Amino acid sequence: MNAPFSPQVSRRSLLQRAAGLGVTVSFLGGSAFAVADGAMARRKMVVIICRGGMDGLTVSPPVGDPDYAALRGDVAVAPDKALKLDGTFGLHPALESVHALALKGQARIAPAIASPDRARSHFEAQDVLETGAAQVYGVNTGWLNRTLEVMGPSKVEALSVGATAPLILRGKVQAASWSPGKGVDETARLPTLLQDLYKADPMMGRAFARGLETEAMAQQAMTALNPAPTPVSTDAASMAPKAMWQNAVNTSTATPQGMAPPAMASGPQAIAAQRQGREAARQLGSTLAGFMTQAGGPRIAAISLDGWDTHAGQVGQLNTRLSYLDAVLDGLNTGLGAEWSNTVVVAATEFGRTARVNGTGGTDHGTGSTALVLGGGLKTGGIIGDWPTLKQEALFENRDVRPTLDMRGLFKGVLAEHMGVDRAALDAKVFPDSADAKAVTGLV
Amino acid sequence: MSLPSNDVMAALAATRFGLGARPGEIDAAKSDPRGFLTAQIRPEGADQPLGGEGSAQRLAEVSDYQMQKRDAKTAGDPKTPAVKDADKALRDQVGDDFLARARLGANTDAGFRERWALFWANHFTVSSTSLGVASVADPFEREAIRPHVFGRFEDLLVASSTHPAMLMYLDQAQSVGPDSKTAQYRRKTANKAGGLNENLAREIMELHTVGVGAGYSQADVTEFARAMTGFSVGRAQDPSPHQFLFRANAHEPGARTVMGKRYPQEGQAQALAVMRDLAASPHTARHVSTKLAAHFVSDTPPPALVARLEKTYLDTGGRLDEMARALVAAPEAWDPAPAKFKTPYEFAISTWRAVGAEPSAIGKLAPVLTGLGQKPFSPPSPKGWDDQAQTWCAPDALIKRLRFSEGFAAVVADRLDPNAFAQSALGARLTPPVAKAVARAETRREAMALLLMSPEFQRR
Numbered sequence: 054m055n056a057p058f059s060p061q062v063s064r065r066s067l068l069q070r071a072a073g074l075g076v077t078v079s080f081l082g083g084s085a086f087a088v089a090d091g092a093m094a095r096r097k098m099v100v101i102i103c104r105g106g107m108d109g110l111t112v113s114p115p116v117g118d119p120d121y122a123a124l125r126g127d128v129a130v131a132p133d134k135a136l137k138l139d140g141t142f143g144l145h146p147a148l149e150s151v152h153a154l155a156l157k158g159q160a161r162i163a164p165a166i167a168s169p170d171r172a173r174s175h176f177e178a179q180d181v182l183e184t185g186a187a188q189v190y191g192v193n194t195g196w197l198n199r200t201l202e203v204m205g206p207s208k209v210e211a212l213s214v215g216a217t218a219p220l221i222l223r224g225k226v227q228a229a230s231w232s233p234g235k236g237v238d239e240t241a242r243l244p245t246l247l248q249d250l251y252k253a254d255p256m257m258g259r260a261f262a263r264g265l266e267t268e269a270m271a272q273q274a275m276t277a278l279n280p281a282p283t284p285v286s287t288d289a290a291s292m293a294p295k296a297m298w299q300n301a302v303n304t305s306t307a308t309p310q311g312m313a314p315p316a317m318a319s320g321p322q323a324i325a326a327q328r329q330g331r332e333a334a335r336q337l338g339s340t341l342a343g344f345m346t347q348a349g350g351p352r353i354a355a356i357s358l359d360g361w362d363t364h365a366g367q368v369g370q371l372n373t374r375l376s377y378l379d380a381v382l383d384g385l386n387t388g389l390g391a392e393w394s395n396t397v398v399v400a401a402t403e404f405g406r407t408a409r410v411n412g413t414g415g416t417d418h419g420t421g422s423t424a425l426v427l428g429g430g431l432k433t434g435g436i437i438g439d440w441p442t443l444k445q446e447a448l449f450e451n452r453d454v455r456p457t458l459d460m461r462g463l464f465k466g467v468l469a470e471h472m473g474v475d476r477a478a479l480d481a482k483v484f485p486d487s488a489d490a491k492a493v494t495g496l497v
Numbered sequence: 498m499s500l501p502s503n504d505v506m507a508a509l510a511a512t513r514f515g516l517g518a519r520p521g522e523i524d525a526a527k528s529d530p531r532g533f534l535t536a537q538i539r540p541e542g543a544d545q546p547l548g549g550e551g552s553a554q555r556l557a558e559v560s561d562y563q564m565q566k567r568d569a570k571t572a573g574d575p576k577t578p579a580v581k582d583a584d585k586a587l588r589d590q591v592g593d594d595f596l597a598r599a600r601l602g603a604n605t606d607a608g609f610r611e612r613w614a615l616f617w618a619n620h621f622t623v624s625s626t627s628l629g630v631a632s633v634a635d636p637f638e639r640e641a642i643r644p645h646v647f648g649r650f651e652d653l654l655v656a657s658s659t660h661p662a663m664l665m666y667l668d669q670a671q672s673v674g675p676d677s678k679t680a681q682y683r684r685k686t687a688n689k690a691g692g693l694n695e696n697l698a699r700e701i702m703e704l705h706t707v708g709v710g711a712g713y714s715q716a717d718v719t720e721f722a723r724a725m726t727g728f729s730v731g732r733a734q735d736p737s738p739h740q741f742l743f744r745a746n747a748h749e750p751g752a753r754t755v756m757g758k759r760y761p762q763e764g765q766a767q768a769l770a771v772m773r774d775l776a777a778s779p780h781t782a783r784h785v786s787t788k789l790a791a792h793f794v795s796d797t798p799p800p801a802l803v804a805r806l807e808k809t810y811l812d813t814g815g816r817l818d819e820m821a822r823a824l825v826a827a828p829e830a831w832d833p834a835p836a837k838f839k840t841p842y843e844f845a846i847s848t849w850r851a852v853g854a855e856p857s858a859i860g861k862l863a864p865v866l867t868g869l870g871q872k873p874f875s876p877p878s879p880k881g882w883d884d885q886a887q888t889w890c891a892p893d894a895l896i897k898r899l900r901f902s903e904g905f906a907a908v909v910a911d912r913l914d915p916n917a918f919a920q921s922a923l924g925a926r927l928t929p930p931v932a933k934a935v936a937r938a939e940t941r942r943e944a945m946a947l948l949l950m951s952p953e954f955q956r957r
Contacts, residue, residue, distance in 0.1 A: 359877060
């Protein structure tokens with residue numbers, strides 16, 4: 054803990070901690086893209102995928118809805134704790150930075166949004182969310198990747214931070230990935246020899262070449278940033294098995310029957326762990342911003358945030374996850390600086406959760422949820438889409454928030470108005486057969 | 498479909514069906530590559546890693562630790578040295594479990610048997626979402642998976658679905674029927690009923706048995722979840738402490754209808770009857786066969802291979818030993834082109850096997866796997882680890898594999914003959930360009946790193 058280390062090392066260790074907490078970043082876009090066309094060429098977009106089924110009624114509790122408190126029981130956010138947005142909605146108290154932005158007109162909610170999938174299966178719904186298809190197994194590439202295909206030119210690249218690339222980025226445009234670790238010298242003999250061997254294996258060849266380029270770019274991104282603030286652990290500590298198991302435990306507060314909550318779930322240790330987690334998440338956001346503000350840096354990025362499947366003990370679990378989400382957004386906002394006004398961020402999930410609390414202090418797989426839309430250039434406005442209310446007859450299949458807005462319509466609205474993507478291509482190629490899901494207008 | 502030569506088949510037997518060739522393994526398989534594999538199929542199931550306690554013992558320790566922690570907190574200092582030591586001891590045990598399992602993988606002469614067991618452990622995934630589940634992740638494999646991997650699929654399903662690890666991981670242990678005696682009692686006394694949790698029921702249908710395409714509805718999931726109420730884990734004061742316990746009072750009374758069939762049974766027989774039908778479903782045969790073929794042979798498995806496995810499943814009532822034999826017998830499984838890209842665990846284990854060694858310490862093994870995206874006992878969801886090339890053959894992952902290979906070579910290469918090593922690791926799968934690159938390398942270390950990073954070694 055007291056050993057001297059360079060800012061780069063401590064930043065890497067923080068990012069490793071973020072990865073252990075289930076937070077990873079991916080991004081797309083390259084130099085050719087960046088010089089595309091005038092003012093629009095500075096525009097940036099970040100998609101945050103909250104995996105596991107994020108509970109919209111906790112993210113943006115409709116504390117003014119007369120049925121909210123009764124449906125939610127013990128897991129309801131108290132009206133005086135919610136950060137007020139309007140007469141109906143508030144934000145969860147952990148979303149402090151989001152609320153500060155909302156007060157400036159730089160954050161809005163879409164409180165009853167869903168992808169076209171209705172199966173309530175994580176894997177199916179995440180596939181639909183990431184492929185942009187109307188149904189599961191419709192296509193096997195990600196819509197962010199196809200966006201780049203449509204926008205061209207061909208030198209555009211995709212990059213994901215984390216050991217693996219998420220589906221939303223996969224496709225014809227080669228995706229790269231990067232995660233913190235020891236550097237590799239790309240001019241050394243071994244990489245050169247390997248590139249020769251990989252001529253016979255194009256899949257490995259492309260991936261390896263991109264890995265070497267990205268490593269060089271990462272060096273630049275990390276030296277360009279300010280030194281990290283007070284580090285929370287050394288490289289060695291964050292990689293040690295003890296830390297690994299602590300991370301495994303921290304991510305859940307599920308309470309098995311007949312057992313006390315797992316270690317670290319409450320008390321001062323948990324608070325310290327959560328503070329460290331927040332700091333790591335903030336660094337992740339600002340590091341991504343560091344990549345995106347470089348000349349020729351990526352303009353489109355995706356972040357994965359795991360751990361939203363709250364079947365039991367959801368109050369504590371969501372408090373932690375939302376504080377990480379808030380910290381990532383704060384890091385992005387702060388790190389982007391002046392570029393925040395050229396950026397739109399959308400945080401979305403594969404489905405919402407049941408309107409009623411279940412028997413175990415949690416909620417089961419549902420349908421409509423909340424998406425967050427943030428950016429320095431947003432137009433002011435109320436909620437995005439209609440609020441169907443929580444009246445019994447308004448619930449979808451008598452259990453879930455009824456979706457009033459198709460997720461694809463929100464993404465298409467951002468891509469059309471903010472990124473300048475051709476509308477016909479959005480309806481046909483980026484989101485196939487999606488003409489019925491009208492693009493949301495008036496966002497920027 | 499014609500088969501490749503015995504030399505090629507022997508290399509495939511060790512690297513594709515097994516966990517990578519140990520020195521001499523490919524030679525041992527040469528006379529009869531298929532027989533080399535079928536000899537590893539045995540009624541008593543997979544091998545057991547050395548050491549380790551049972552899950553009841555582990556959960557008792559976790560329970561003791563949590564009581565100790567509560568007491569310390571009440572007394573004002575939750576971080577006494579005794580509490581910290583107990584916490585560390587529990588976490589160290591999990592690390593020891595994982596190391597023992599990795600060593601079994603590195604040392605076993607029956608690599609096919611171990612890969613087969615790992616496949617089923619991943620099919621019935623549990624993940625370290627709490628200290629409790631982490632503590633029984635390995636006992637779960639020992640008790641619920643390994644003994645049954647060459648038995649009937651239905652037995653494996655029941656063993657998994659009644660094991661404390663699964664019941665805790667997917668929240669089943671706390672699920673209470675809304676009209677059960679327990680719920681009624683709680684409404685009266687605590688103003689809090691408790692209720693249904695459909696997590697495990699859904700994943701059994703979606704992931705373990707019939708799969709998403711089988712045409713079941715939300716109502717079927719909820720009905721199955723009602724049938725499963727009562728499947729729980731005993732507390733310290735219960736008749737079967739820290740083991741499977743059927744809580745009759747928590748069971749939702751009445752008949753259930755799942756996928757069009759009525760289940761009038763009472764008690765735990767009801768959910769077991771649903772499981773029996775799920776296991777016997779042609780959808781399950783298709784789902785399991787597709788997954789097996791995709792794991793062993795190709796990300797896009799040949800339909801003929803899937804059809805063979807499916808037929809075997811249906812003809813034998815889901816006998817997994819017969820499935821294993823059918824896989825070995827299928828000519829499609831012996832296509833010499835290596836279509837599968839190794840997962841991080843497979844890659845790491847195969848490097849140790851290639852030099853006839855085993856991982857020395859969990860502190861060395863765990864960071865490598867975590868860095869490559871496969872944190873020990875922590876798959877990202879109940880779906881388990883992915884095994885598709887698109888997931889693992891990513892730019893950053895390759896850079897990290899290179900760093901690992903360089904580090905590994907720095908430790909072991911200086912006592913090996915690179916050319917002989919290349920032969921024993923890949924046999925007839927070694928291609929001329931790789932053999933040449935190894936032969937021309939500047940140092941033994943470079944030769945070894947090149948071999949480990951070659952497409953032939955990264956794939957199987």
